[in-house]
Amino acid sequence: MKIAIRADGGSKIGMGHIMRTLVLAKELAKANDVFYICRVDEPLSDIYSPGIIKIKKQGFHVVTIDESNILEELSNVQADILITDSYDVDENYFNETKKLFKYTGYIDDMNLYYFNVDFLINQNINAEDLNYRVNNNTKLFLGPKYAMLREEFRNVPKKIIKKKVEDILITVGGADPNNVIGKILSYVKQLDYKFHVIVGPTFNTVNELKQYEKENKNIKLYFNANMFQLMQKCDLAISACGSTLYELSSCGVPTLGVIIADNQIKIGNKFHHMGMISNLGWHEKLNKYILVSKLDEICNNRNYREEISKLTQKLISNNYSLNCEFFMSKYKHK
Helix, strand or coil: CEEEEEECCECCCECHHHHHHHHHHHHHCCCCEEEEEEECCCCCCCCCHHHHHHHHHCCCCEEEECHHHHHHHHCCCCCCEEEEECCCCCHHHHHHHHHHCCEEEEECCCCCCEECCCEEEECCCCHHHCCCEECCCCEEEECHHHCCCCHHHCCCCCCCCCCCCCEEEEECCCCCCCCHHHHHHHHHCCCCCEEEEEECCCCCCHHHHHHHHHHCCCEEEEECCCHHHHHHHCCEEEEECCCHHHHHHHHCCCEEEEECCHHHHHHHHHHHHCCCCEEEEEHHHCCHHHHHHHHHHHHCCHHHHHHHHHHHHHHHCCCCCCCHHHHHCCCCCC
């Protein structure tokens, strides 16, 4: 089957939509022709081009469309299935694309509309709490068992929790327009831990972060990082409350969560209420006292870290990974 994935990534919207759909794309490509549809930038702009570059590096063809005429341009795309992962949609989008493609699907976080689609995926921990308005025959894939995890994050061995915390991972995703990492580093740079800092492809504060690394021997920056290896190495993480939480859960890394976007509020709160992270709340309200005191509290409590690690790995242990055979069984041509 020919499958089109509609997603964008860049400096303003981050790379989350691209990264998670690439997991799905690689699974579906094992038995199907998969390509992407992305909005196109103006020359020399970084609004969408980083996402397009990332997709092409992973070996997928990209069809570019004008963002001012999305539905009209989608009508010229030939595919059996359209899977959309974008917040730039509304009920009219779902109604119109349903007419254009044999099957349509949506990857959701927010539950804002009536979804006239054949299938809907929400990998988030709060997904089953939502009352989705869908057609009677819409297939729902809800919860972390459907998290779009890369292969290395599947069936990860139990994490050994050390008595002493030494290595701490800091990550907020592919973009950091509010310089959350710079703020965190200003609070923790003098602490007696090694900080491993992920620098995303659309960060606009690279020079500032490099200065932190130059002036503090306990800070190391990573560009194009191997996230699995770092999560295996680190004893603790400070992370945005997005898709990275599921990778950290798979690796059993105790985590302090920071909310950096509206779509992370319910996810961060649910993880916190289930005792799987310590949610520090919105980045804007984060201060040195809150962060350092919570770090000290968790680092000095090995039993607590062991409990969190066990809970989070159990959350992901029955992950289906939306593999091609499982996901497509309902939609194969007869």
